Each structure stands twice: as C-alpha cells, then as structure tokens.
Amino acid sequence: MIDLDGIAGIRDGIVPPAIYSDPELYQLELENVFGRSWLFLAHDSQLPKPGSFVQTYMAEDPVLVVRQRDGSVKAFLNQCRHRGMRICRADAGTAKTFTCSYHGWAYDLGGDLINVPAEDAGYHGEIDKARWSAHKVPRIANHKGFYFGCWSESTPEFADYLGDMAFYFDAVVDRWDGGLELVPGTSRWVIDCNWKFASEQFASDMYHAPIAHASAMLALTEDPAFQVFPPYEAPGRQFAGDGHGSGGNWLPVFPIPEPTFGPVYTEWLAANKEEVFRRIGAERAHKVWAHNTIFPNFSWLGQAATMRVWHPRGPGQIEVWAWTFVPRDAPDEVKDAIRQGNQRTFSPAGVFETDDGENWSEIQRVLRGWKARSVPFNVQMGLGHEERDVHGLPGKTNHVYAETAARGFYQRWSDLVRGLSWERIRELDERREAEEVRPA
Ligand code: FES
Ligand SMILES: [Fe+2]
Known part of the structure; x- marks a missing residue:
C-alpha cells in the first residue's frame, strides 16, 4: 500500500497518483472516508x-x-x-x-x-x-428536503459539516418557494475511473471547460463569445470549504447559449426571477449557479440542472447515479425543457458529459503503468492566492481558475483516510487557517 505519511501534506498540491489506483487504500477509503462522512x-x-x-x-x-x-x-x-x-x-x-x-x-x-x-x-x-x-x-x-446519512456517531452534525457550503448549496436548492423536485427516474452509467477524479472535478475544476468542452460549445452555438468558455479572465470565484468537508465552485452566471434549455425555459425564468431574488438575493442568484461537490461524492451543476452521486466501485470504477432537478412549481412544459436540456448536455450521452468521462477513464488507463503511478501530479493552481470572506462570499475562495477547492478536497480526504479523529481534524483546520498564506 502507498505510504500514508506521504499524503499528509497533500494540500500543498502534490498528489501521488497511486491514490487513484491502490486497492488497499480503497478499502481504507470505504471505512475511513465514506464510513465517516455524510x-x-x-x-x-x-x-x-x-x-x-x-x-x-x-x-x-x-x-x-x-x-x-x-x-x-x-x-x-x-x-x-x-x-x-x-x-x-x-x-x-x-x-x-x-x-x-x-x-x-x-x-x-x-x-x-x-x-x-x-x-x-x-x-x-x-x-x-x-x-x-x-x-x-x-x-x-x-437539509431542505435533501436527506443525508452517516454511519459514524463522531462525525460533526450535518450543519456543521456543511459549514460555509450551505450558502452555496442553498443558492441552488432554496431558489423557489415550492422547492425542487427530482424528475422521476435515475440515469445510471459506469465509468472506468477512480471516484476522486469526478468528485474533485465537480468541486473545483473550471480549468478543463474551455478545452475539454470546446467541441460541445461549438455544437451548441456559433457565437464566438462562447468559444473560450468561461473566458480565462472571467471574474469568477471558486469556493473551498475545507472546514468540515465540502468543496465547491462559484462563478458569476455566464449566459449559457440558448440552445441548451431553449426559449420556453429562458422566458419562464425571466418572468419569475423576483421569486428567486426574494429568497436568496439577486446577486447570489446570479453568481452562485455553477458546479459543486459536497464531500465526498455528491455533486451538482446548476446550469445543467443535474445532481449526481459518484458511487465508488473499486479503485478504478464508478457508477454514476444522476437526476435532473426542476422547480417543483414550474409548469410541465418548463420542466420538460429543463429535462431535455439536461439530456442534451449532462446525461450519459450528453455532449459535455461524454467529454468528462473520456478524460477520466483515459487517465485511469494511463495509471495501469507502474511508472505512471509513481510520477506526482500538480494540483497547485492559485496556491497562496486564497482569500477569506471577500466579495460577499463566505469562506475561503480564489479565482475561478484555481485548484483551491481541489486542495481542500484532497486535504479532507487525506485527513479522513489516514484515520484522524474529527476532533483532530478540527484542530488541524484551525491551525491551517491561522497559517494560511495571505496576499498582502
Ligand atoms: S431469509 Fe434472507 S437470507 Fe435467508
Ligand atoms: Fe466538464
């Protein structure tokens, strides 16, 4: 098995690739990570x-x-x-x-x-x-109609575990007076990759979007404004809830090209925006609508109306269980437009979804190599440029093109898989926050 001491300082952004393939480590993950998380x-x-x-x-x-x-x-x-x-x-x-x-x-x-x-x-x-x-x-x-379960009695209460992530989660799930509903039925598919690639990407990775999804963006629109999407200089932020186990991603809303969901949805949204603004505030409604992961494996993507769990199936495989979420009180034709938009983009055959799965499974194939498993990965984008409680956003954030949330994800994972108690993790979190590098 890999040296567990070697992953203690993973928040420096140096990640040993064996964490994605080691079968013994995977058994520890089941017990120490999934067995002690919500x-x-x-x-x-x-x-x-x-x-x-x-x-x-x-x-x-x-x-x-x-x-x-x-x-x-x-x-x-x-x-x-x-x-x-x-x-x-x-x-x-x-x-x-x-x-x-x-x-x-x-x-x-x-x-x-x-x-x-x-x-x-x-x-x-x-x-x-x-x-x-x-x-x-x-x-x-x-939490607002979303049920979470935990095997461990020593894990913090869910609200504490969620921490600052509640602000970002609620911006998605608490927008509508009637709440959300999941469209009946679960889309399930298997991807030959480690669960952390998917969870981490949804927690943190906007960096892949303009490259990995370039052809999908072109298929959706010929508007040149979307050909590097989101633009690298975009004013977006990324949230990293390293406090009690959440990771996230935040950016100002970018208008998704119309063909994604169509005019039925767009017009209904415009006509009902006051309801959203009243509930969560106009600024938050516009800005917090991207992708996030609640540690360890529950993710969503606001613009594409998808929520999913990445169920681990051994170190090299996941079963994705995905749902389309819709405002419960929306008319049927609006729910239908959302469902169809989600199918086109982030379903098993969706034009974006297939880009992601192809990258994850190809990485996993590369990791079959003995040498490939020994060469560390760089997860350092934006290291040292984190800020706290700025731009009206709670918690630790960074530019949207950063890997702060990924580092938070891996640090929480490392703490748990090494078997540290939640009390010890809390102490370490406080110390890490005090030692954080802050830009002058
Ligand atoms: S009754 Fe369930 S296994 Fe025998
Ligand atoms: Fe993606």
Missing part, C-alpha cells in the same frame, strides 16, 4: 408517501431509504440478517413490508424484523426478532 441518500420528491422507498448505496453498501408512516425518513442496510441476501431488489416503489426472497424473513418500514417463516417449527419460538433487525443508518439529516 452521504446523500434521497430527496423528498423521491419519497412522496408513507411506504415510498428507494434503494441506493452508501459507497458500496446497499441501503434502503424509506418514508415512515409518521412522515419521517429512515434508512437501513439492504442486507438480510439471516444469510445476507439483499432484502429488497426493486429500485424504488411503495411497500408495506420488505420480504427477503431467499427464505422469507420480513422487515417493516423501519427495518425491524417482523416475521420469520417456521418460527415455531424451525426456531421453536426461540428467536428474538428484536435482535435481528436490519442494520440501521444511525444518523439521518434533512
């Missing part, structure tokens, strides 16, 4: 009534997320306590109970074991069903 589970709109459920994953662990009769949401490991079969094999639906298809143990909506076949004949009435419930996700947080 992970996205589901959105309110996916669980409309009591008994509504979705099956998802917390990293590689399958979980069922279920609306309870009292309206609350619970989640438990989708693993039968008898021999470990997946309790529920449906992706989503409505249930009164969940019955295992192997020998028939049945669980209620909260995951408690309620029926065992042959309880008298086979178990002689001696099985204590209360002891054999499905394993519950002990902590669930609801």
Whole structure:
C-alpha cells in the first residue's frame, strides 16, 4: 500500500497518483472516508408517501431509504440478517413490508424484523426478532428536503459539516418557494475511473471547460463569445470549504447559449426571477449557479440542472447515479425543457458529459503503468492566492481558475483516510487557517 505519511501534506498540491489506483487504500477509503462522512441518500420528491422507498448505496453498501408512516425518513442496510441476501431488489416503489426472497424473513418500514417463516417449527419460538433487525443508518439529516446519512456517531452534525457550503448549496436548492423536485427516474452509467477524479472535478475544476468542452460549445452555438468558455479572465470565484468537508465552485452566471434549455425555459425564468431574488438575493442568484461537490461524492451543476452521486466501485470504477432537478412549481412544459436540456448536455450521452468521462477513464488507463503511478501530479493552481470572506462570499475562495477547492478536497480526504479523529481534524483546520498564506 502507498505510504500514508506521504499524503499528509497533500494540500500543498502534490498528489501521488497511486491514490487513484491502490486497492488497499480503497478499502481504507470505504471505512475511513465514506464510513465517516455524510452521504446523500434521497430527496423528498423521491419519497412522496408513507411506504415510498428507494434503494441506493452508501459507497458500496446497499441501503434502503424509506418514508415512515409518521412522515419521517429512515434508512437501513439492504442486507438480510439471516444469510445476507439483499432484502429488497426493486429500485424504488411503495411497500408495506420488505420480504427477503431467499427464505422469507420480513422487515417493516423501519427495518425491524417482523416475521420469520417456521418460527415455531424451525426456531421453536426461540428467536428474538428484536435482535435481528436490519442494520440501521444511525444518523439521518434533512437539509431542505435533501436527506443525508452517516454511519459514524463522531462525525460533526450535518450543519456543521456543511459549514460555509450551505450558502452555496442553498443558492441552488432554496431558489423557489415550492422547492425542487427530482424528475422521476435515475440515469445510471459506469465509468472506468477512480471516484476522486469526478468528485474533485465537480468541486473545483473550471480549468478543463474551455478545452475539454470546446467541441460541445461549438455544437451548441456559433457565437464566438462562447468559444473560450468561461473566458480565462472571467471574474469568477471558486469556493473551498475545507472546514468540515465540502468543496465547491462559484462563478458569476455566464449566459449559457440558448440552445441548451431553449426559449420556453429562458422566458419562464425571466418572468419569475423576483421569486428567486426574494429568497436568496439577486446577486447570489446570479453568481452562485455553477458546479459543486459536497464531500465526498455528491455533486451538482446548476446550469445543467443535474445532481449526481459518484458511487465508488473499486479503485478504478464508478457508477454514476444522476437526476435532473426542476422547480417543483414550474409548469410541465418548463420542466420538460429543463429535462431535455439536461439530456442534451449532462446525461450519459450528453455532449459535455461524454467529454468528462473520456478524460477520466483515459487517465485511469494511463495509471495501469507502474511508472505512471509513481510520477506526482500538480494540483497547485492559485496556491497562496486564497482569500477569506471577500466579495460577499463566505469562506475561503480564489479565482475561478484555481485548484483551491481541489486542495481542500484532497486535504479532507487525506485527513479522513489516514484515520484522524474529527476532533483532530478540527484542530488541524484551525491551525491551517491561522497559517494560511495571505496576499498582502
Ligand atoms: S437470507 Fe434472507 S431469509 Fe435467508
Ligand atoms: Fe466538464
């Protein structure tokens, strides 16, 4: 396995490539990173009534997320306590109970074991069903209809974990009086790359956009204003929430060329902008609408109306689960325009999405090389040019063409994968903030 001390100072922006390919490190990630972080589970709109459920994953662990009769949401490991079969094999639906298809143990909506076949004949009435419930996700947080789960009792509360990221997250999810909804159905696809390439890119990387997406921009519009997009001299900022595990990206809104979402959407947006301004302020509405990652693997892209989880599947593969988000109260033709715009740009066959996946999977192929795995990467753009609480933006930011959020992402990852306690991480964060290089 790679030398863990070697990744302690990763925030200097020198990244050993073995972190993307080492199988033993990956097992540590599952336990120390994903096992101690808040992970996205589901959105309110996916669980409309009591008994509504979705099956998802917390990293590689399958979980069922279920609306309870009292309206609350619970989640438990989708693993039968008898021999470990997946309790529920449906992706989503409505249930009164969940019955295992192997020998028939049945669980209620909260995951408690309620029926065992042959309880008298086979178990002689001696099985204590209360002891054999499905394993519950002990902590669930609801942030504006977005449910996150955490296995660890020592991880900070979700609001604390989110920190300054709440300002940026809410600018996307809290724009509308009626809230958001996810368009029914999940787009899923597999990319042969390490999960950190995708998470980091959505946290931090505007740098690839004018190059990697140049042909897609040309396909969308012949307007020369979009041929280097966003312009390198753009006044955008990038946010790096290194406090409690978020990374992000921020830039002033750039008008996306009309063909992306079309006039139905653009006109509706113009007619309803006062609602957004009232909720989150005009400046924030215009400026905070780009891509972000809530550490470790929940990302979104405002302009393209996509949210997704990068489920890790071994060190060299991810399963992308993506949703289109729409304002819940928008008319159907507007929701449809957004859905179609998202399909054209950031769906499995979207013109931008395929650019990203191609780069990530090609990097992963290069990393098959023994020598290629030993040559460190440069993640240093903008190092030492960070600022705090400037331009009305909370937290640490930098020019949008920077890798500050990437360094925050890797530092948080390094702290967690090395097994540092959250108390120790908090101490280190305070010290790092005090030692931060500040431009004169
Ligand atoms: S594995 Fe589920 S009932 Fe046997
Ligand atoms: Fe991209």
